[in-house]
Amino acid sequence: MLETDPEWRKSSYSDKEGACVEVALWGGETLVRDSKAPTLPGHSYPAPAWRAFLRHLR
Template identity: 80%
Template sequence: MAEIRWRKSSYSDKEGACVEVALDRATVLVRDSKAPALPGHSYPASAWQAFVRHLR
């Protein structure tokens, strides 16, 4: 099993508080960077893409 590579937004604050996102095949994983040990959320890649398009 490959290690999950989390990415933090370049817009995170100076303490590093932000959401982190990782790709896992066809799923996008999202977690709180302040609490990485807690369970995050997973979304189908298509739902995440629609969310990001809406933000733009």
């Protein structure tokens, strides 16, 4: 069973105004949203795709 709300985390690189990307783990997916517009729809990525993305960044 899923939680009622995902637990969003901000990047440690966010600026003083909090403008950054937020991510949350949600039922095997990674959710991504703009912290300046948290009520707008974000994006959802399957866990393997998100891991591949992070590997590519390194």
